[in-house]
Ligand SMILES: Nc1ncnc2c1ncn2[C@@H]1O[C@H](COP(=O)(O)OP(=O)(O)OP(=O)(O)O)[C@@H](O)[C@H]1O
């Protein structure tokens with residue numbers, strides 16, 4: 001039977017580095033997959049961290065997201081099946097912004113790449129680099145929702161204004177429907193007063209767009225990618241796995257489309 005429903009496309013974005021974009025993309029995606037949803041992850045970061053976190057060596061790839069974005073290679077050619085399906089990236093993606101700048105419709109390359117597969121998945125989760133350049137713009141143009149991981153520190157909050165300005169520009173010019181699904185406090189050290197204060201400031205400014213779920217600091221998140229696994233597979237009953245299952249429930253309660 002032909003499935004007519006389209007995937008819900010979620011992008012994980014924050015131009016600040018090291019706030020758990022990649023960690024959240026993978027572990028939330030695996031939490032959806034555990035519930036029986038069909039999930040594709042897309043690595044839009046030249047660092048290839050998402051690709052590596054499923055045990056794939058970016059340097060060994062003959063074709064990757066670069067070829068999809070720049071040469072219109074069908075995305076199925078770069079999808080590998082692991083815990084979830086993953087469209088892989090390698091360092092050559094760093095040249096994609098310049099290569100794409102010559103293309104007509106350069107902001108829509110990813111959206112176009114999704115068209116043939118958009119009915120094959122329930123969720124498409126896109127990891128982005130720590131910048132608001134053309135790769136992230138492609139992701140925001142192809143998506144309907146944005147999840148913003150934020151480290152629980154005062155200085156991390158300030159960057160959110162810039163992200164909101166970019167989103168505003170995307171809505172005006174490229175994708176009127178894209179909206180923030182939620183802001184996710186990550187790398188939380190619940191013992192410190194500073195983390196609690198930082199969350200209070202977030203809630204004052206963003207209200208109920210801040211997820212009720214919080215992701216605490218634990219070394220499991222550093223250990224799991226070394227084994228090429230999500231934390232849900234690495235330590236299925238651990239606190240880290242549970243926190244992403246809770247986040248999945250929260251996102252699903254908003255509806256799957
Ligand atoms: N809750 C957590 N507790 C402890 N360490 C974490 C947690 N979440 C992520 N990390 C670790 O913090 C580092 C940064 O995480 P991650 O790579 O997901 O961030 P990122 O936002 O994708 O970074 P970049 O901007 O470079 O792409 C990684 O080493 C990761 O293993």
Ligand SMILES: [Mg+2]
Pocket residue numbers: 021022023045049127128129
């Ligand atoms: Mg990353």
